[in-house]
Amino acid sequence: MDSDGLIKHYCKELRFGKNIYENYSKIDAIDFGDFLVQLLKLELEHREITRKNRNLKSAGFDVIKTFEGYEFNDIQIPPAIDIEELKAGTFIDKQENLILYGPVGTGKSHMATAIGVAACSQGKKAKFFRTASLVNQLSEAKTNGGLKRFMKQIEKTDLLICDEWGYVPFEKEGSQLLFQVISECYERRSVIITTNLEFSKWNFL
Numbered sequence: 001m002d003s004d005g006l007i008k009h010y011c012k013e014l015r016f017g018k019n020i021y022e023n024y025s026k027i028d029a030i031d032f033g034d035f036l037v038q039l040l041k042l043e044l045e046h047r048e049i050t051r052k053n054r055n056l057k058s059a060g061f062d063v064i065k066t067f068e069g070y071e072f073n074d075i076q077i078p079p080a081i082d083i084e085e086l087k088a089g090t091f092i093d094k095q096e097n098l099i100l101y102g103p104v105g106t107g108k109s110h111m112a113t114a115i116g117v118a119a120c121s122q123g124k125k126a127k128f129f130r131t132a133s134l135v136n137q138l139s140e141a142k143t144n145g146g147l148k149r150f151m152k153q154i155e156k157t158d159l160l161i162c163d164e165w166g167y168v169p170f171e172k173e174g175s176q177l178l179f180q181v182i183s184e185c186y187e188r189r190s191v192i193i194t195t196n197l198e199f200s201k202w203n204f205l
Helices: 003-013 019-026 032-059 083-088 108-121 131-143 147-155 172-185
Strands: 098-101 126-130 159-163 190-195
Touching (some): 003 019, 019 032, 032 108, 032 126, 083 108, 108 126, 108 190, 126 131, 131 172
Parallel strands (some): 126 159, 159 190
């Protein structure tokens, strides 16, 4: 077996994947130490990209949206909140929550998704649900005996996004399960809720 074959073999044995043996020959180094530094950096960057892409895929966004071209002109943001910090999702590190309230078409879901996508790009884990879909999945999981497993998936996230909150009336069991999810997120992970209903009209319990 030649050196290329051996490198490929050892990468598989060490579970390095394809990145190293497909790209090591492209490295231009001044000495062996420099070569090793560049090789390790290459693998680290590859793993970081893979992790971010995995986080994006598992988040369950309907459509990937960012803040590029997003207009804040018609958005009212409390003076205490800095737009750049909001876009960066710094509130997630503090386990704080965000409610985006306004009429249909004001960009609530776009903003929530963009914050979630930014969080994933920072290595955080997010989960996006239409609220009605989340309730249905919770109810099905309970019926099928998989509620504990489903809850563990949410527990592993840094950010839970509940889109279109209050649009659909829930049965009592569904409301209780949703309340359980939100209460278990308290001070453990951040929650973003988007809604066009004022708080007094939320169909929660």
